[in-house]
Amino acid sequence: KLQGTSRLPFKSRLLRAFKRELRDERGQSLVETALAMLVMLMLIFGVIEGCWAMYSFHYLANAAHEATRYAIVRGGDWSDKNGAPIYCDGSGNAGAGYGASECIASAADIANFAANRGFPGINIDPNKDVTVGYYSSLADSTPSPCSQNSCPNQLGDIVQVTISHPFTLTLPGLPPYTWNLSSTSRMVIAQ
Secondary structure, three states: OOOHHHHOOHHHHHHHHHHHHHHOOOOHHHHHHHHHHHHHHHHHHHHHHHHHHHHHHHHHHHHHHHHHHHHHOOOOOOEOOOOOEOEOOOOOOOOOOOOOOOOEOOHHHHHHHHHOOOOOOOOOOOOOOEEEEEEOOOOOOOOEOOEOOEOOOOOOOEEEEEEEEEEEEOOOOOOOEEEEEEEEEEEEOOO
């Protein structure tokens, strides 16, 4: 004759064993560690992405400042000994134009100069990301128009360079978010 738990049907014994396993806490630390690691990795990647965003913004501010500086020392007053204007070669590279700096920079020259700064990880398109505007005074709210080699870039005028660049924030498990970073620099033409 069978005694004790042996008489119970198989299903009942299985149900009791299952309930005992549910109360057992041996796997709890594994689950908690996995969840904590997930949160920690999201925070680490968030800090890394935040640093990339700060780097990108710092680069844009630096590039806008350098391009504006490039523009203010290459105003419309440069001419050769016969009085003919000397234009930069359009590349925006160091040494571009007559005498490395004694040339008149067009808006395209300034945009190319900004794009050629060459910081790693950031590609600036001179035709799309860089905007150059000239103002006759600080009170002006709309820039004066430029043509190919004709800009109102005379001594005392104001040049403004704006560089914008899309930055995509990507974190694991979240959809990517694109945010447009932008920096503007404005200076008075000195030469």
